[in-house]
Amino acid sequence: MSAPDVTREALSFDLASDSVRELNQRLHETHEPHRVRVLNPAGRHSIAVGIDAPHEVEIDGHVGYYCAGMNKLASVRVHGNCGVGVAENMMSGTVTVEGSASQSAAASARGGLLVVHGDASARCAISLKGADVVVRGAVGHMSAFMAQKGALVVCGDAGEALGDSVYEARLYVRGAVAGLGADCIEKEMRAEHLEQLAQLLERAEIDDVEARDFRRYGSARQLYHFHVENLGSY
Amino acid sequence: MPSAASTVICMCGIAGLYTKSPALQAQLGEHLARMLEQLSFRGPDSAGVAFYREPAPAGSCKISLCAPHADVDWSSIGAELADAFEGASEPRVRATHALFVVDADAPEVQVWLAAEHPELRLMSAGSAIEIYKEAGRPGDFVRRFDIERIDGSHALGHTRMATESRVTTEHSHPFSTGLDLCLVHNGSLSNHNRLRGKLRREGIQFQTDNDSEVAAGYLTWRLREGASLEQALEGCLSDLDGFYTFAVGSADGFAVLRDPIACKPAVMAETDEWVAIASEYRAIAVLPGAEDAVSWEPEPGRVYSWGTTLVA
Numbered sequence: 001m002s003a004p005d006v007t008r009e010a011l012s013f014d015l016a017s018d019s020v021r022e023l024n025q026r027l028h029e030t031h032e033p034h035r036v037r038v039l040n041p042a043g044r045h046s047i048a049v050g051i052d053a054p055h056e057v058e059i060d061g062h063v064g065y066y067c068a069g070m071n072k073l074a075s076v077r078v079h080g081n082c083g084v085g086v087a088e089n090m091m092s093g094t095v096t097v098e099g100s101a102s103q104s105a106a107a108s109a110r111g112g113l114l115v116v117h118g119d120a121s122a123r124c125a126i127s128l129k130g131a132d133v134v135v136r137g138a139v140g141h142m143s144a145f146m147a148q149k150g151a152l153v154v155c156g157d158a159g160e161a162l163g164d165s166v167y168e169a170r171l172y173v174r175g176a177v178a179g180l181g182a183d184c185i186e187k188e189m190r191a192e193h194l195e196q197l198a199q200l201l202e203r204a205e206i207d208d209v210e211a212r213d214f215r216r217y218g219s220a221r222q223l224y225h226f227h228v229e230n231l232g233s234y
Numbered sequence: 235m236p237s238a239a240s241t242v243i244c245m246c247g248i249a250g251l252y253t254k255s256p257a258l259q260a261q262l263g264e265h266l267a268r269m270l271e272q273l274s275f276r277g278p279d280s281a282g283v284a285f286y287r288e289p290a291p292a293g294s295c296k297i298s299l300c301a302p303h304a305d306v307d308w309s310s311i312g313a314e315l316a317d318a319f320e321g322a323s324e325p326r327v328r329a330t331h332a333l334f335v336v337d338a339d340a341p342e343v344q345v346w347l348a349a350e351h352p353e354l355r356l357m358s359a360g361s362a363i364e365i366y367k368e369a370g371r372p373g374d375f376v377r378r379f380d381i382e383r384i385d386g387s388h389a390l391g392h393t394r395m396a397t398e399s400r401v402t403t404e405h406s407h408p409f410s411t412g413l414d415l416c417l418v419h420n421g422s423l424s425n426h427n428r429l430r431g432k433l434r435r436e437g438i439q440f441q442t443d444n445d446s447e448v449a450a451g452y453l454t455w456r457l458r459e460g461a462s463l464e465q466a467l468e469g470c471l472s473d474l475d476g477f478y479t480f481a482v483g484s485a486d487g488f489a490v491l492r493d494p495i496a497c498k499p500a501v502m503a504e505t506d507e508w509v510a511i512a513s514e515y516r517a518i519a520v521l522p523g524a525e526d527a528v529s530w531e532p533e534p535g536r537v538y539s540w541g542t543t544l545v546a
Contacts, residue, residue, distance in 0.1 A: 043516030061525065062515050081529060083515060084499065102531055103496065121531050122496050140496070141534070 016040040020047055027051050027074075043083065048076050054093070068095045071112060087114045090131050103140070106133045109150070115204040122159065125152040128169050134204035144171050145181065153200050155209050163217050167224060171217040172197050174209065183223035189216045246407075246420040247273025247393040248500070250481045250488050250511040251521070252540045253386075258507050258522075262287075263384035265521055267376045269510075270391045272517040274372040277393025280406040281375040282367025284416040284483050287386030289362045293320075295340035295413075297347070298357035298365050300331050300403060308332040311351065318346055329378045330403070331357060331366050340413050355404060355441070360414030362387075362485050367406040388541070390483045392418040399444045409450035412457055414485040419446040420498045420513055423476035449474060453482065467491045467537045481511055487541015496534035503529035509540045 011034050013023045023038065024046070031053050038059040041047055045064035048057050051074040059067070062080035072091040081099035090109040097105075100118030107123070109131030116124075116133075122140035125133045128147035135152075141159035144152045147169030157175035164181020170193065171184075180186075189212075197211040249269035253259045262285070270281060290296045301308075308325035312334060315322035320337035336343050340359040347354060358365035366379050372393045376382065392407035399405050408416035423429075426445035429452060434440065438451040452473065456466035463482065467489060470480070477497035482489045490511050492500055501515045505527045512518050518529065532538050 042519035043514060045516075062519065062529070064514060064516055081515070083501075100530070102499070102501075122534070 010035040010037065012037045012039065014039040015042065015044055015047075020044050023047065024049060027053075027055060027057075030055070041080070045083070048074070051076070051093075062099070071095055081118070082116075086116075087112070087131075090114065100137065105135075106131055109133070113200075113203055115206075119156070125150070125169070128152065132200055132203075134200055134206065136204075136206060138175065141178070142181070144169055147171075151196065151200060153197065153204075153214070155206065163219070165223055166217075166219045168219065170196070172214040173217065174214045177215075177217070180217065183220045184217055185220045187216045187218045189214070245276035245395045245513075247276035247513045247517070248418050248420050248479060248481050248511065249273060249391040249513075249517055250389070250418075250483070250490070252388040252487055252509040253507070254509070255507050259387055260385050262386045262389055264382045266389045266391050267382045268520040269512060269517040270372050270376060270381075270393060272520060273391075273393045273513060276513060277395045278371055279396045279401045280367065280369040280394040280403070281372035281392065282365065282394075282406045282408050282418075283379075283381060283384075283389055283391045284358065284408040284418075285364045285366075285384050285386040285389045286362045286414075286483065286485060287364065287384070289485075290335050293339075294335055294337045295343060295359060295361060296364065297334045297336055297340065297343055297359050298331060298363070299334070299347075300355040300357050300367075302353055302355065304330070306332075306354070311354070314350065315343070315346075318350075319343065328366055328380065330368065331379070333364055356410070358408075358410045358414075358416065360485065363410075363414045363416060363483070365408055365410060365416060367392075367408065368403050369401050369406060388483070388487060390416065390418050390481050390488060398422055399442060402442075404442050405444045405447075407446060408483065409444075409447050411450040411453045411482070414483075415453070415457070415463075416483045417446065417450040417453060418481050418483075419449055419478055421476060421478035421493065423449060423474055423478065425475040429473070445476070449478065449480065463489055464537050464539065471535055479513070484541060487539060489537055489539040490532055491537050492532055492534045494535035500532050501529060502532055502538065503527040 033054045036057045041061045041063045043064045047067045049069040052072045054073040057076040059078045064083040066085045068076040069088045071093045074093045077096040079098050082101040084102045085104045086101050087095040088107040090112045092111040094113045097116045101116045101120040104123045105120045106114040108127045110129045114133045117136045119137035120135045120139045124139040124143040126145045128150045130149040132151045135154050138156035142161050144163045146165045148167040151170045154173045158173045158177045160179045161181035163184030194211045312325045323335040325332040407418045423445040426448040430448045433451045453466045478493045479498040479500045480491045502511050503518045505523045
């Protein structure tokens with residue numbers, strides 16, 4: 001695929017007068033890549049969801065729930081905070097949050113990259129299925145719950161029960177971990193992990209944090225394999 | 235109240251606004267009404283507000299009452315109150331509710347009302363609090379009760395989506411939790427039946443089978459036993475089983491608590507002019523200067539409070 005030409009036309013939506021539905025329908029119907037500016041989001045839900053084209057979307061302000069959900073190919077940047085479920089079920093592309101994100105950021109996301117420059121609260125990267133998530137600040141409790149694939153990078157601290165019932169997602173935390181969830185353990189940081197971490201930080205445009213300052217966590221693989229001695233627990 | 239069977243997203247909306255400037259106090263109702271409008275889809279079944287305003291003179295109290303039917307003669311009730319006590323104001327009627335300032339301590343007036351007018355429902359009692367609530371759409375409630383024209387120092391509001399008990403005025407929020415105290419709740423409690431029984435044995439009275447009223451009764455009981463409001467709220471963390479974001483109003487301000495699992499949303503924001511809490515940011519976005527406010531999500535299991543003191 002050749003590099004998308006996003007310079008050909010700019011679209012602008014002012015949500016003080018345009019509806020979210022008008023915005024999303026236009027994004028869905030427009031397959032040629034565009035630069036798109038969204039003004040006055042005022043915490044509205046479902047802004048820029050379901051995009052399936054390499055648009056570059058800039059949102060000036062705080063958004064509500066599910067912003068950039070199901071994103072495919074597009075680059076979405078929020079100049080503010082996000083409500084619940086930013087980039088949930090993202091397939092590809094990049095979603096960047098300049099502020100903080102509420103619960104369940106990147107829930108079930110299958111591909112692409114979510115970058116949160118502030119904090120992300122509880123259940124960040126829950127059920128992650130292949131996307132990468134980089135958080136500049138801290139994450140709340142139950143983050144990476146049942147995360148199957150992909151990576152969660154936390155430059156700050158992680159809350160209680162990190163990685164509870166995690167499958168094969170890789171978790172990297174630079175600060176303190178309040179507690180590990182069931183079947184989540186600290187693991188050796190090998191060269192391949194340092195390399196992955198360095199690449200993710202670079203993609204997230206975070207250059208004041210060193211990969212070697214992180215610890216790696218992942219599955220002890222005791223919970224999701226059948227063991228006859230655990231029969232009573234199933 | 236509201237919310238949630240495990241796979242059903244149930245809601246309810248909470249709004250709270252605490253003013254820091256006299257200019258904003260005059261517009262408190264207008265701003266709270268706009269917040270409720272933004273939260274109306276979260277709770278289309280009923281709505282309610284608690285305003286803190288015009289404290290009664292020392293030795294007197296404010297009583298908010300709701301009539302069960304339209305033909306209540308509020309003036310004659312005011313006259314009866316004036317006869318029974320040192321004096322009483324003319325009723326200030328708002329839709330189905332009326333407010334009286336009575337020259338007596340609130341508990342005396344409550345005893346008298348229970349004996350003489352058991353048909354009237356006591357919405358609130360205290361020096362500054364006024365509670366108004368009604369079944370029906372939040373927008374209709376705001377218009378019928380002329381909420382936009384109520385001033386005050388701070389106020390809480392609620393929009394209800396009922397899941398656990400009936401849609402009536404008594405089941406609506408805020409719930410009074412004692413003199414000048416009230417509670418609004420987004421969530422659902424699972425141990426409310428057993429706890430209601432325990433609290434009844436402690437002498438706490440309940441008007442409904444609603445779970446949020448049990449939370450209000452729990453706070454009333456803890457405060458009666460000498461706990462500070464902060465201690466009473468912290469007690470919720472161990473004694474209440476369920477999901478909740480609570481906002482509790484007092485004469486001085488309000489406090490906020492989310493359950494430790496943080497099932498229910500909350501956003502707070504502060505400027506030089508105001509402090510606000512809402513279930514969703516969009517209810518804060520309608521406030522003046524919101525774009526420059528510091529906003530954050532309150533941490534689960536932590537009591538946040540605004541106002542001068544956190545006392546019973």
